Amino acid sequence: MTEQKDSKLGRSRQESLKHYSIPEGYFSDLSGRIMERIGTLYQEESRKSTLMLRFRPYLTVAASLFLLFSLYFVISPIYNDGRESGPPERVSPIESASPLASNTLPKTDWELYLSNRAADEEEEFWLETVYTP
Amino acid sequence: MRDRETESEFDRTLIEKLRDPSTREKAFVDLVQRYSKPLYSQIRRLVLNHSDCDNLLQEVFIKAWKGIASFRGDSKLYTWLYRIAYHEALDHLRWKQQRREHEVEIGEENSFLIERLVADPYFDPDEAELKLQKAIAHLPPKQRQVFLLRFYDELPYSEIRSLTGTSEGALKSSYHHAIQKIKAELTDEE
Numbered sequence: 584m585t586e587q588k589d590s591k592l593g594r595s596r597q598e599s600l601k602h603y604s605i606p607e608g609y610f611s612d613l614s615g616r617i618m619e620r621i622g623t624l625y626q627e628e629s630r631k632s633t634l635m636l637r638f639r640p641y642l643t644v645a646a647s648l649f650l651l652f653s654l655y656f657v658i659s660p661i662y663n664d665g666r667e668s669g670p671p672e673r674v675s676p677i678e679s680a681s682p683l684a685s686n687t688l689p690k691t692d693w694e695l696y697l698s699n700r701a702a703d704e705e706e707e708f709w710l711e712t713v714y715t716p
Numbered sequence: 717m718r719d720r721e722t723e724s725e726f727d728r729t730l731i732e733k734l735r736d737p738s739t740r741e742k743a744f745v746d747l748v749q750r751y752s753k754p755l756y757s758q759i760r761r762l763v764l765n766h767s768d769c770d771n772l773l774q775e776v777f778i779k780a781w782k783g784i785a786s787f788r789g790d791s792k793l794y795t796w797l798y799r800i801a802y803h804e805a806l807d808h809l810r811w812k813q814q815r816r817e818h819e820v821e822i823g824e825e826n827s828f829l830i831e832r833l834v835a836d837p838y839f840d841p842d843e844a845e846l847k848l849q850k851a852i853a854h855l856p857p858k859q860r861q862v863f864l865l866r867f868y869d870e871l872p873y874s875e876i877r878s879l880t881g882t883s884e885g886a887l888k889s890s891y892h893h894a895i896q897k898i899k900a901e902l903t904d905e906e
Contacts, residue, residue: 592898594848596868602840605756605766614748617777618741624778 726750727793734784744784748777751794755801761864762805764839764849765832772808776801791878798879806857826853851901855894862887863894 730750733743755776760769779800787796812828830850833839852860865876873884880887 592848592867592895592902594844596870599845599848600868602842602845603760603766604838604840606838609770610749610752610756613752613773614745617748617774618745620774620778621744621781 723792723794727789730793731784731787731789744777744781747780747793751797752777754794755797757868758798758864759801759805761868762802762860763808763832764829765836766838767836768808768832772801772804776804779804795879802861829853847902848898851898854901855897858882859890859894859897862890863898866891 730743730747733739734747736743752773756769756773759772759776760766763769763772776797780797783800787793809826809829813826830846830853833846833849834841852863855863861880862876862882865871865879866873871879873887876882876887877884882890
């Protein structure tokens with residue numbers, strides 16, 4: 584059978600194989616090297632699982648917060664659906680002016696200046712919208 | 717026949733030990749010692765270079781270690797290991813070919829194999845051998861696999877069938893085509 588195959592290709596398997604060699608002692612320490620690699624793999628895996636265990640509480644808290652925020656952003660538009668949508672209502676400047684809107688009297692010069700300015704704007708607003716000569 | 721019985725007996729005992737955590741490590745060393753040489757030969761014939769072969773052989777045994785729990789024992793232990801080795805080697809060849817196509821111009825299929833072989837310090841350079849390996853490298857994977865098992869290991873088709881899962885008719889046809897292609901390529905080069 585071998586001779587038949589040899590005659591087909593003009594080359595025997597022995598002739599071919601003799602050109603290849605293996606480092607001396609290669610097979611004697613192969614199992615040791617493989618077991619060492621397996622050991623390293625296990626160490627890496629256990630390190631990863633230890634890290635996972637250590638950070639699991641933080642990850643749980645982060646995930647819960649994320650879930651709460653997500654729920655808030657999902658639910659709040661549903662509750663707001665009942666309200667009328669349209670252009671924002673025109674608000675009196677005096678209502679939005681901080682020192683007066685907070686029901687406190689102006690204490691500093693800056694607050695006084697703001698309240699005077701707000702009063703001027705309120706007057707203009709009243710003249711524009713309410714006053715009819 | 718007796719060898720086969722011994723082999724299946726050895727496999728059965730080894731599998732039992734591999735499944736038992738207390739004997740697993742020792743049994744795995746036995747497995748490596750028993751099957752490393754034939755697996756090395758199969759991988760070396762596919763990838764040619766010793767260093768590539770060494771890396772792949774270690775990967776094969778690491779995969780075997782990880783997958784031994786899922787080994788059902790339907791086939792022989794060697795058949796299972798051979799299949800891991802063959803697919804590992806094919807993946808390696810595909811990866812090398814793709815990387816080469818990305819890095820340089822698309823060359824002849826598997827021409828990197830010959831370059832790796834020439835660069836291998838564990839190869840005694842010979843022109844006729846290089847021509848033969850070049851012709852083998854040009855074969856499609858299935859034909860190459862059958863040719864290597866038949867030419868180098870002189871395995872009967874029944875055994876090649878159990879290793880590859882291909883019918884004997886298809887194996888004979890693949891081998892015939894492989895021989896024709898190699899002969900044609902060797903004649904053309906002369």
